[in-house]
Amino acid sequence: MGSEIVELINLITRRRRLDRDFVVRTLRDAILSTVKKKRGLDYPIEVEIDPRRGDLHIYIQKEIVKEVIDPDRQISIEEARKIDPEGAIEGRKILIEVPLSSFGRSMVYRIQNIFMQRIREEERQHIYKDFQERVGDLITGMIQKVDKTGVYVGLGRAEALLPPEEQIKGEKYKQGGNIRALILRVTEPRRGRPQIILSRTHPDFLRKLLEHEIPEVAEGTVEIRAVERIPGKRAKVAVRSKDPRIDAVGACIGLKGTRIQPITKELFGEKIDVVRWDPDLLRFAVNAMSPAQILTVYEADDKLFVVVPDEHVAEAKGKEAQNVILASRLVGKEIMVQPLSEYKGAPKVVTILDLDLDDETMEKLRRAGLYVFKDVPTLSEVISADIPEELAMKILANIEEKLEAKKKEAV
Numbered sequence: 001m002g003s004e005i006v007e008l009i010n011l012i013t014r015r016r017r018l019d020r021d022f023v024v025r026t027l028r029d030a031i032l033s034t035v036k037k038k039r040g041l042d043y044p045i046e047v048e049i050d051p052r053r054g055d056l057h058i059y060i061q062k063e064i065v066k067e068v069i070d071p072d073r074q075i076s077i078e079e080a081r082k083i084d085p086e087g088a089i090e091g092r093k094i095l096i097e098v099p100l101s102s103f104g105r106s107m108v109y110r111i112q113n114i115f116m117q118r119i120r121e122e123e124r125q126h127i128y129k130d131f132q133e134r135v136g137d138l139i140t141g142m143i144q145k146v147d148k149t150g151v152y153v154g155l156g157r158a159e160a161l162l163p164p165e166e167q168i169k170g171e172k173y174k175q176g177g178n179i180r181a182l183i184l185r186v187t188e189p190r191r192g193r194p195q196i197i198l199s200r201t202h203p204d205f206l207r208k209l210l211e212h213e214i215p216e217v218a219e220g221t222v223e224i225r226a227v228e229r230i231p232g233k234r235a236k237v238a239v240r241s242k243d244p245r246i247d248a249v250g251a252c253i254g255l256k257g258t259r260i261q262p263i264t265k266e267l268f269g270e271k272i273d274v275v276r277w278d279p280d281l282l283r284f285a286v287n288a289m290s291p292a293q294i295l296t297v298y299e300a301d302d303k304l305f306v307v308v309p310d311e312h313v314a315e316a317k318g319k320e321a322q323n324v325i326l327a328s329r330l331v332g333k334e335i336m337v338q339p340l341s342e343y344k345g346a347p348k349v350v351t352i353l354d355l356d357l358d359d360e361t362m363e364k365l366r367r368a369g370l371y372v373f374k375d376v377p378t379l380s381e382v383i384s385a386d387i388p389e390e391l392a393m394k395i396l397a398n399i400e401e402k403l404e405a406k407k408k409e410a411v
Helices: 003-016 020-039 076-081 103-132 203-213 217-221 247-251 260-266 281-288 310-315 320-329 359-367 379-383 390-411
Strands: 043-048 056-065 075-076 093-098 136-146 152-154 160-161 178-186 196-200 222-230 234-239 271-276 298-299 305-307 334-337
Touching: 003 020, 003 103, 020 043, 020 103, 043 076, 043 103, 043 281, 056 076, 056 234, 075 076, 075 152, 076 093, 103 178, 136 160, 136 203, 152 178, 152 196, 160 178, 178 203, 196 234, 203 217, 203 222, 203 234, 203 260, 217 222, 217 247, 222 247, 222 320, 234 281, 260 271, 271 320, 281 320, 305 310, 310 320, 310 334, 320 334, 379 390
Parallel strands: 056 075, 160 196, 234 271, 305 334
Antiparallel strands: 043 056, 056 093, 136 152, 136 178, 152 160, 178 196, 222 234, 298 305
């Protein structure tokens, strides 16, 4: 019996990853509760288990009497003398060790059922707490089954589900293959095991892949500020560098795309645009519209308008409008693509298109992020765009004149 109990405790502790003391305590409680339920809550039973040696001792406290009326709680003087010759005195109580089998096969079976039921309940709670703490993490598992309800993934002692709505459209899943996904949520167990829901479409799946694959992101040197996806088709990631010596976009893409390509492959060919985050909303919008050529940008009616050459409107919007949709999500404001031929000026502000500048000068201002002016900028701001001082002075005067005209129009 001892070796069997030790083996049972070791097996449960190892396979189910439960605390050894808990397993021993649960076995003891299962014996006590089962016996007391059958014999009465006041039944004088004691259980001792040595977890190292596996010794199980069950004692019944019985009263020493001349005539036994209740054999479950009483023992005759003659029988007591066989156990303790000197202590067999009428009225005293004595501990009698009994084997587990003395309670009958049906009760032993019931003890086993209660014990395993509590072990399973604890394991379910243990799995729930473990995976609840890992929500938002990447995980790799083996595909066990694929059907219309989803992809069932083995995670060791737990099973997870990748439901249809969290799958990348068109992706094929093969039983026995490995799969990476994001732990999206974990439902608290009721009767069965906790349900672990996975996702391959959530923006955080791409975020975690970048953290896993790009050293600068993992180290925190490059920060991911925003991620938006149309799963399996296109995604946009806004990044910034905490170290001015490191190009955040280049670090994520890698030489000739060597860093971003494995991630694109993992996402079933999803095209990933990595753009530079900017605290200025209009500059960020221009960056987010990459690779579209933006002539200028302005805000009106709680929307952002990006002006592009007429022949580049389709490119700016992207296939199925994916580029402008993702850019809008990334900056948190709807972006409208406006052909240059339809541009009639912006309300309350002056854009570089209003200044009658040559293409080279406008391009220098764009590179400096100077697309639009609510107020007259400083001379140093314009000069910093590699503009000669004399021309910069003319530009400032032009901006001031046009802003004054706008104010008069508003009145």
